[in-house]
Amino acid sequence: xxxxxxxxxxxxxxxxxxxxxxxxxxxxxxxxxxxxxxxxxxxxxxxxxxxxxxxxxxxxxxxxxxxxxxxxxxxxxxxxxxxxxxxxxxxxxxxxxxxxxxxxxxxxxxxxx
Amino acid sequence: xxxxxxxxxxxxxxxxxxxxxxxxxxxxxxxxxxxxxxxxxxxxxxxxxxxxxxxxxxxxxxxxxxxxxxxxxxxxxxxxxxxxxxxxxxxxxxxxxxxxxxxxxxxxxxxxx
Numbered sequence: 001x002x003x004x005x006x007x008x009x010x011x012x013x014x015x016x017x018x019x020x021x022x023x024x025x026x027x028x029x030x031x032x033x034x035x036x037x038x039x040x041x042x043x044x045x046x047x048x049x050x051x052x053x054x055x056x057x058x059x060x061x062x063x064x065x066x067x068x069x070x071x072x073x074x075x076x077x078x079x080x081x082x083x084x085x086x087x088x089x090x091x092x093x094x095x096x097x098x099x100x101x102x103x104x105x106x107x108x109x110x111x112x113x
Numbered sequence: 114x115x116x117x118x119x120x121x122x123x124x125x126x127x128x129x130x131x132x133x134x135x136x137x138x139x140x141x142x143x144x145x146x147x148x149x150x151x152x153x154x155x156x157x158x159x160x161x162x163x164x165x166x167x168x169x170x171x172x173x174x175x176x177x178x179x180x181x182x183x184x185x186x187x188x189x190x191x192x193x194x195x196x197x198x199x200x201x202x203x204x205x206x207x208x209x210x211x212x213x214x215x216x217x218x219x220x221x222x223x224x225x226x
Contacts, residue, residue: 004156031212033212033213035214040218040219041218041219042117042202042204042216042217042218042219043157043202043214043216044216045213045214045215048212048213050212055212056208056212056213058213090156090157092156092157102159102214104149104156104157104158105156106154106155106156107156
């Protein structure tokens, strides 16, 4: 049974550019959540996808968008990158869609310069 | 909105010392409570959880009790090891289905041999 896989592991982008981060959920999981973890802080909820539909969203602007595919993998897209978007982006998957049985990936470290 | 507060770190202890990391929360209703651990370069791992008042979560020698009257979920371990060095996050679940987490800022623990 594989865990949650995120790619790439590290990324450097220039302010104003767009970025796509990818997440392969754990086998059998149908729910994916994305979190942003700034340096020295706790993760903050961006949004969740359940069976390809957005199932909740945190306090992030519309330039943060996502997709979930039929195989339950997911993408996080961020447009018009800002310096403050520099963070570790964590993906977590679950089967039940509740906050009990999530498996987290190791994250993508995004640096915006 | 809901929030989680943790004691400031870093916490430095000698091996076999007693550990307490304080966590208090503010929430509407009765959320589930969690402790997650993050080792260097890795994602979050669920350490323990409690879903209702007076529940005690335990794992790997760590314990925490859901105290509704004091809105607290303090993490304790009787004898820490060097391998326990990590960042510890207290969290609660929110949303209509408890589908997302609100994390505290994290407490870095260093255990010296």
